[in-house]
Amino acid sequence: MNPFVFHTPTRVYFGENSASSCGDFLRELGGTKVLMVADAFLEKSGALAPLIDSIKESTGIEPILFTDVPSDSDVDCVNKATVIARTSGCDALVAVGGGSVLDTAKVINICLTFGGEVLDYQGLNIIERKLLPLIAVPTTAGTGAEVSFVAMVKDHGESKKLMFGSRFLAPDVAILDPLMIVSLPAKLTAATGIDAVTHDIECYVASGTYSVFTDSLCLESLRLLFEFLPQATIDGDNLEARGATLVASCMAGVAFTNSGVGITHALAHAVGAKYATHHGMTNAVLLPHGMRFNFESVYPRYARIARFLDLAVEASNSIDGNSISSSDDRALAHLLLNKVEALLRQLKLPLNLRELGVPELTDENLAELVDLAGADPAIMFNPREASVEDLTQLLKRAY
Amino acid sequence: MAVFTDTDELHRVMTDLWTAISNEKDMAAQLLSSRLIVTFHYREPDGRLTVDCSDGKEMVITVGDCNKKPVVEMFMKSSVAHDFWLGKVNVPLALIQGKIVSKGPVNKALALLPAIKPAYGLYPAVIEKNGLKVSIT
Numbered sequence: 001m002n003p004f005v006f007h008t009p010t011r012v013y014f015g016e017n018s019a020s021s022c023g024d025f026l027r028e029l030g031g032t033k034v035l036m037v038a039d040a041f042l043e044k045s046g047a048l049a050p051l052i053d054s055i056k057e058s059t060g061i062e063p064i065l066f067t068d069v070p071s072d073s074d075v076d077c078v079n080k081a082t083v084i085a086r087t088s089g090c091d092a093l094v095a096v097g098g099g100s101v102l103d104t105a106k107v108i109n110i111c112l113t114f115g116g117e118v119l120d121y122q123g124l125n126i127i128e129r130k131l132l133p134l135i136a137v138p139t140t141a142g143t144g145a146e147v148s149f150v151a152m153v154k155d156h157g158e159s160k161k162l163m164f165g166s167r168f169l170a171p172d173v174a175i176l177d178p179l180m181i182v183s184l185p186a187k188l189t190a191a192t193g194i195d196a197v198t199h200d201i202e203c204y205v206a207s208g209t210y211s212v213f214t215d216s217l218c219l220e221s222l223r224l225l226f227e228f229l230p231q232a233t234i235d236g237d238n239l240e241a242r243g244a245t246l247v248a249s250c251m252a253g254v255a256f257t258n259s260g261v262g263i264t265h266a267l268a269h270a271v272g273a274k275y276a277t278h279h280g281m282t283n284a285v286l287l288p289h290g291m292r293f294n295f296e297s298v299y300p301r302y303a304r305i306a307r308f309l310d311l312a313v314e315a316s317n318s319i320d321g322n323s324i325s326s327s328d329d330r331a332l333a334h335l336l337l338n339k340v341e342a343l344l345r346q347l348k349l350p351l352n353l354r355e356l357g358v359p360e361l362t363d364e365n366l367a368e369l370v371d372l373a374g375a376d377p378a379i380m381f382n383p384r385e386a387s388v389e390d391l392t393q394l395l396k397r398a399y
Numbered sequence: 400m401a402v403f404t405d406t407d408e409l410h411r412v413m414t415d416l417w418t419a420i421s422n423e424k425d426m427a428a429q430l431l432s433s434r435l436i437v438t439f440h441y442r443e444p445d446g447r448l449t450v451d452c453s454d455g456k457e458m459v460i461t462v463g464d465c466n467k468k469p470v471v472e473m474f475m476k477s478s479v480a481h482d483f484w485l486g487k488v489n490v491p492l493a494l495i496q497g498k499i500v501s502k503g504p505v506n507k508a509l510a511l512l513p514a515i516k517p518a519y520g521l522y523p524a525v526i527e528k529n530g531l532k533v534s535i536t
Contacts, residue, residue: 003492004492005492005495005496122502122503122504122505123471123472123500123501123502123503123504123505124494124499124500124501124505125494125497125499125500125501126500126501126502160504162504163504163505163506165494165505167497206491207489207491208489208491208492209489209491209492209495258495259495260491260495374510375506375507375509375510376506377505377506377509379509380490380491380494380509380512381491385513
């Protein structure tokens, strides 16, 4: 067994209406003034009410709301919120929203705890002690930001993202309440869910960093996602399916934050940074290409996933009725690839970069994307080294 | 047993290594094109080395205090640096384990990893030249 480290500091609380326990957790964690960072539409829709009521009831604290978070958050947003939090004397945070909101809250927490400027803390493992209490309530099921050790926000007026990584960034509590995601539109449900699928698959084959802990999380998370993501997408009110995708996403988050992702994420970050494409949808387009690129290096690992998901049995029971030996790793790995592609079609997600709205890829644009992807930390964890030519060809195929 | 007996020895070895890297045309060209200033902070024994590629023409190597503002700073034990140059460190794992701390735009530093891989081949000779009594296998 390879050496590994596994750490998960976040207490995860799952259940319908669990958001209304936010106040109890806050009381336990301490804090006299709370900054609530949230998506603006949640305030308008009244979805924050159970959380605010719970905080008031349990602690007597009226949270200070900050909802001016763009879909692709940046340093200016962090600075603005930090000033508000400092002047108000906030000493705890509650983040309610998608990945961008949760990441923004994590970076605000750094600045609020230690002072100074955002850029002072850019990097990996710089933060070496505990931050102020942070409770995360995700309203999408995919990013895993409610448990991850990383946060990314855009730099001032630039497309590049700043990365912050430390185990102390992980929220203290993650509240997974299926009721908080029932209003998520079908397309976003599908896209964010595929982000979680991508976390699982890339983490499961990450370069020498996966462990038996992350393996078990990835496998069960994938089982839940393949079973429940289509249902959650078709029927948003299906709380069982919503809950399963939330839990699966969280499991994938714990896994990938301990073991990393890979080439699909590196390319998705690059395409997203340049063309402002949705992260989950970009992963959806790139995942099959990333899997094919890695196939020869990791097909026995793909085959293990396929075995866990009983894909050989599924294939033999299909109309074609092809029988596949349980010892044929290559064939099993192909079944996984087919399963992923079938899921993408079922979810009606974009199947290429053109459908995603990416303009014609000129040589210059390709070179820029390849530079961005080649410098993305995710690429480090990929099991197969990718040359400039490899990345270029992969992008061309994905277009 | 520590790899380096003291700061002087650590500085001597790292200076020799980076000088050797700067003399390798292809490697030096890729590093210089990054225009980065990187400072390595070592501990056990303590040490510091700054590699300045900012003018794009010449790599300037400084040990100890340096008044240049680095773009990226890397912090690690000296033994981790030694293992790294022997090609024995799984960098992603070391980052996850917190054995390597990176301050600044980490992507810029990580992008240079493939470029400096050929330096693994230079390191044993540097070790030998400096008479270190350590295993290099």
